[in-house]
Amino acid sequence: MDYKEEIIKYLKNTEGNLQGEWTDDMTPFSMLAASAEEYLHENKNEGKIAALFIYQQLCIEMMKVLIIYSNFYEKLAVYPTKKEFKSFKENVSYSEVLNELKYKIEFKNKKKLIQKIKEINDLRNKFGHELFSQWWKHDIQKDLLNLYEKFENIFEIYGICQYDLIQKIKILKAKPEIEKLYK
Numbered sequence: 001m002d003y004k005e006e007i008i009k010y011l012k013n014t015e016g017n018l019q020g021e022w023t024d025d026m027t028p029f030s031m032l033a034a035s036a037e038e039y040l041h042e043n044k045n046e047g048k049i050a051a052l053f054i055y056q057q058l059c060i061e062m063m064k065v066l067i068i069y070s071n072f073y074e075k076l077a078v079y080p081t082k083k084e085f086k087s088f089k090e091n092v093s094y095s096e097v098l099n100e101l102k103y104k105i106e107f108k109n110k111k112k113l114i115q116k117i118k119e120i121n122d123l124r125n126k127f128g129h130e131l132f133s134q135w136w137k138h139d140i141q142k143d144l145l146n147l148y149e150k151f152e153n154i155f156e157i158y159g160i161c162q163y164d165l166i167q168k169i170k171i172l173k174a175k176p177e178i179e180k181l182y183k
Contacts, residue, residue: 033151109157
């Protein structure tokens with residue numbers, strides 16, 4: 001499929017194709033979120049730490065989705081000029097995804113989302129890197145208090161970010177030179 005055909009395919013079913021691009025190698029988001037909730041409800045320290053690690057991974061996946069939407073926006077913004085983006089490697093790191101998101105287009109609540117995701121990642125690093133070497137420094141009950149609520153807040157902010165990107169894409173899709181491609 002050439003570049004123009006790919007753009008047309010995405011214009012005809014924008015959200016389906018963008019989500020499909022993300023889910024190619026991803027366990028369904030809802031399954032992971034449900035697993036994290038189950039671990040939290042066990043009310044055991046190991047369950048709370050497992051939930052933290054899952055939430056941090058879900059934050060990475062949310063950033064990937066926003067990058068995919070941003071990439072499509074950028075492609076439409078410069079069309080007919082061709083713009084390509086690299087795909088994520090299988091085990092891409094948090095910092096690689098975060099850095100890429102930072103340099104994407106601005107959208108509503110982007111900075112707020114990044115700040116909240118960093119808070120989750122800092123907790124993950126604290127428990128992932130220091131749990132055994134400095135276990136005496138950690139108060140799991142205190143440090144992971146309201147973990148579910150923190151993630152829910154991130155998810156709400158993510159929804160606002162994604163919605164804003166969808167609206168930005170809709171505006172570009174309405175440009176006459178873009179609209180004639182798929183109508």
